[in-house]
Amino acid sequence: MRNEIGPWSDSEIEVFGLLASAGPMARSEIVRSSGFSKATVQNTVDRLVTRRVVEAGGAAVEIKPGPRPMLYRATPSAAFGVGVEIHRSGVAAEVLAVGNGALARVSRPAQRHPEQTDVVDAIGAACAQAGVRGADAAAVVVSVSGGVNPQTGALLSWDLPEWHDDDLVSGLGAALPVPVELENETNLWATAESELGGMAQSADFMLLTLSSETGVGGALVLDGAVRRGRVGLAGELGYLPLSPNSPRGELRSLLERDALCALATDHGHDADDIVAVVRAAAGAEHDPLLAELATRIAHALSAVLVTVDPGRFVLAGDLGLAGGDALAAAVRERLRPVFSSLRIDPPEVTVSALPDQPVRRGLAAMVQRRLREFVLQQHNPPTQAIHPNSRGRRSS
Numbered sequence: 001m002r003n004e005i006g007p008w009s010d011s012e013i014e015v016f017g018l019l020a021s022a023g024p025m026a027r028s029e030i031v032r033s034s035g036f037s038k039a040t041v042q043n044t045v046d047r048l049v050t051r052r053v054v055e056a057g058g059a060a061v062e063i064k065p066g067p068r069p070m071l072y073r074a075t076p077s078a079a080f081g082v083g084v085e086i087h088r089s090g091v092a093a094e095v096l097a098v099g100n101g102a103l104a105r106v107s108r109p110a111q112r113h114p115e116q117t118d119v120v121d122a123i124g125a126a127c128a129q130a131g132v133r134g135a136d137a138a139a140v141v142v143s144v145s146g147g148v149n150p151q152t153g154a155l156l157s158w159d160l161p162e163w164h165d166d167d168l169v170s171g172l173g174a175a176l177p178v179p180v181e182l183e184n185e186t187n188l189w190a191t192a193e194s195e196l197g198g199m200a201q202s203a204d205f206m207l208l209t210l211s212s213e214t215g216v217g218g219a220l221v222l223d224g225a226v227r228r229g230r231v232g233l234a235g236e237l238g239y240l241p242l243s244p245n246s247p248r249g250e251l252r253s254l255l256e257r258d259a260l261c262a263l264a265t266d267h268g269h270d271a272d273d274i275v276a277v278v279r280a281a282a283g284a285e286h287d288p289l290l291a292e293l294a295t296r297i298a299h300a301l302s303a304v305l306v307t308v309d310p311g312r313f314v315l316a317g318d319l320g321l322a323g324g325d326a327l328a329a330a331v332r333e334r335l336r337p338v339f340s341s342l343r344i345d346p347p348e349v350t351v352s353a354l355p356d357q358p359v360r361r362g363l364a365a366m367v368q369r370r371l372r373e374f375v376l377q378q379h380n381p382p383t384q385a386i387h388p389n390s391r392g393r394r395s396s
Helices: 010-022 027-034 038-051 116-130 165-175 185-195 257-266 274-283 288-305 317-342 358-378
Strands: 054-059 070-074 080-087 090-097 102-109 139-144 180-184 205-211 215-222 225-227 312-316 348-351
Touching (some): 027 038, 027 070, 038 054, 080 358, 090 116, 090 358, 102 116, 139 358, 180 185, 185 205, 185 215, 185 225, 185 312, 185 358, 215 288, 257 288, 274 288, 274 317, 288 312, 288 317, 312 317, 317 348
Parallel strands (some): 080 139, 205 312
Antiparallel strands (some): 054 070, 080 090, 205 215
8 A cells, every 4th residue: 555655765775675675673773774864763663664664573682771772674465476487397486475484385286287277376385275365466577597688588598398489478477366476496596696695795706506306597786786688698608609610509508417427427426316426526536527527617717717717706606515615615716717818817617505496586576676676666645766776786
């Protein structure tokens, strides 16, 4: 419900974004985090409560004697959205309220592959479980394993060939009476890494995912925002040509499951469980399989170094995590020759700090970002331009 009490002030935008992303918080915490004076914070919080987008959420637990300060949070009923994960094996839908955790989560397995009805049914079931109407959702964000054109929302590639990109884009848009946004899984992992993981203090980094199921993926983060490029190909290192005359074509032919299984077999390993093979190689000393894997990865990353020069590389995916610190160190050593003539060290190469459901966490972060933007627009006269604060800015 819109509460017309005039345009939002800069302090209202900042404090609402702070509470929606990091709340609940006491007024004293808001003062420390925002840099505003006590008087400004008090007046700002009061105005946000009047707008009904912020509410008192209980009292803080205090060790020292005396009255406990009141905590404030974004009002959960101000907006809700749905995050949807589509996998080969099924669909999961999660309903999230602005500034709050999940209200409900529903998973729908698929015997062959998920279809449009599976997605719509999962969203409907999650909304019913949460006690909300799907038609009232402020945003629906869908994670997919293929690349997404940022201009049109269409898929560049898709892990489920029977479900064409047109079916996904137009079909979901027609079936759901709310805005539907597609996002690549690797970009979501990078979003989670940037907002919740080890890259929270790094404005520029490149995330490379090596998956035993979906192959090679990449995401480029510059100035704290995921860069998608003109048609969504930014960071997609799997399409990097190996050489003009290479019979193997693109880099993904060296780093996807079949190629790594063949590499494992060449080095005398049983390739039934390629993740376990890479993990074992990382734990051995001077393992030739790990050395070859590091060389292939470094070939891809060197192309990024001489074009974008990010501050850090992050290895992700089940194979990247299996290689761990040993693989990261080996990759960095193979990047060193790129900088040898400049007499400077190569950038850091690290392993993702988010092994637990990173795509789901990135999806939730993106839904929350859209909900903050929605509340700012819904509760503000359209004549004033809203600029989301740095915690909720829209990626380019």
